[in-house]
Amino acid sequence: MKTIDRKGFLKSLGLAGVTALAAPVLMHCSKDDEDSAAAVIDNSISTACSVTNSETEGPFPTKTPSSLVQTNIVSDRTGVPFTIGITVQNTNANCANLQGAIVDIWHCDKDGNYSEYGGTGMQSANYTSVHFLRGRQTTDANGKVNFTSVFPGWYNGRATHIHVHVYNSSGQSLLVTQIAFPEGNDSAVVQVGASTGYKGMSGYTYNSNDNVFSDGTSNEMSSISGSVSGGFALTHTIKVSA
Structure with a gap:
């Protein structure tokens, strides 16, 4: 509720x-x-100061996240420029911004594929030896981390999303969650889907039918601004019990 x-x-x-x-x-x-x-x-x-919904890591979690301490996670991927700004807050301190939290993120490329996996029925494209669109940062005094990426695509059964795993400063897991994207005729998802190199919206699974987000996205929904020509910027707040 x-x-x-x-x-x-x-x-x-x-x-x-x-x-x-x-x-x-x-x-x-x-x-x-x-x-x-x-x-x-x-x-x-x-x-209102409650922990963000926990979600599955999915089938493609980062295998060795500590080796991917980086802000720019693009690697060799192409797509619409995209920046990701995440703020982490502590529900045990009246949702004050949490400094020193470790934040891992990962998402698919414009074709819906993940690095570090592939060559199977789940993902035919084999990217087992590369590490694109994965990164780790530590929150600053304002509880923030930032990443430079490309706008994610989508794959069958899932709406556009980003995976996030938050740890405390000593490496203890605090929360695994996912970030949802706004939908609608003028949304970034639709604009990007129609742009060069992306696969459009035919067959797209919307949040309401997504097996992760179908129970609601109120505390997992991001804000996105920008344009296809200038790139998009996502901002989102994640609340953890630290």
Whole structure:
């Protein structure tokens, strides 16, 4: 079940709804009623600081991530320029930005293939000896890491996504999750799909039908800005219990 914060709750009511609610509350609420209402709002605020959904590493996790400490993960891959900015926050510190977290990411290329794997029924293209589109960085004082990449493609059964594994500074696993991409007629996914070298949207699996994201993407959904000609930039916040 998804929760909304106080700002989202009030926004969903609209000004008229807030006014309509406020008048009878002011006229008829007892002190106990006021305390109960405040508790509900405070609870909705606190639950917004919750750990991001855990997801499977999938069939293609990075085999030796400690050897891939790098910001630029493009290697020899071609595609629409893409930057990835991830902020890690600690739910045990009121979602303060977490410095010193180790962040591994990996994603497929424009054709839907992963490095370090292949030559099988699951992925016919054999990339077992190369390591493109995989990298590791450590969060700075603002809890941030950045990567330079190319916009991922997609493959059968999955919407466009990025895999992420977060560790604490001593290497203990904190969370394995995935980053979802916005969809819609003007979304980056659609624009990139129609660009040179990508395979379009025919047969694409949308988030609602994806076997990982079909249960919802509210805390896994990224924000993406930019253009095909200038490249796209993704930003996303991941919350862990550290």
